[in-house]
Amino acid sequence: MDFIIMSTRAIKFLKQKNIPFDVIRYTHEEKGAEFAARATGFALEKTVKTLVVDLGEGKCLLALLPGDKQLDLKGIARICSVKRAAMADTETAERLTGYLVGGISPFGVKQRLPVMIEESILQFERVLINAGQRGIMVLLLPQDIVKALDGKVSKIARV
Numbered sequence: 001m002d003f004i005i006m007s008t009r010a011i012k013f014l015k016q017k018n019i020p021f022d023v024i025r026y027t028h029e030e031k032g033a034e035f036a037a038r039a040t041g042f043a044l045e046k047t048v049k050t051l052v053v054d055l056g057e058g059k060c061l062l063a064l065l066p067g068d069k070q071l072d073l074k075g076i077a078r079i080c081s082v083k084r085a086a087m088a089d090t091e092t093a094e095r096l097t098g099y100l101v102g103g104i105s106p107f108g109v110k111q112r113l114p115v116m117i118e119e120s121i122l123q124f125e126r127v128l129i130n131a132g133q134r135g136i137m138v139l140l141l142p143q144d145i146v147k148a149l150d151g152k153v154s155k156i157a158r159v
Contacts, residue, residue: 009108010132021140028135031102033067052093065118069157105132115151
């Protein structure tokens with residue numbers, strides 16, 4: 001058994017904030033919440049994905065939502081009072097967060113970004129979210145995500 005745990009910036013960030021969590025490792029073979037959920041045996045709706053959203057004029061934010069939901073970009077634009085919101089390209093997402101796509105965590109990002117959290121995440125006792133490296137996730141209370149990131153909770157998933 002491999003008991004060595006890589007310490008990522010995300011894990012260090014959570015430790016600094018005194019947020020309790022469990023590390024869940026899996027063999028990363030493909031990007032996406034669906035694969036992570038299957039590989040860990042965790043429910044897709046409780047597997048949180050972190051998306052980098054481009055709001056235009058050099059502004060971006062992190063959007064956290066359940067793996068089984070799609071982001072409502074028009075809704076995000078409305079909430080943020082911008083003309084349009086779009087998914088950031090891979091290069092931008094990796095540059096801003098310091099993480100590779102498929103391993104992006106909202107914790108310990110290189111450039112501090114505002115965070116919006118889909119309200120439905122809060123209904124779960126614990127959720128799984130990326131820990132900043134492909135194949136490493138953390139299991140924690142959704143309220144602790146809000147607290148650690150000072151995130152804004154809103155309805156950001158498409159109906």
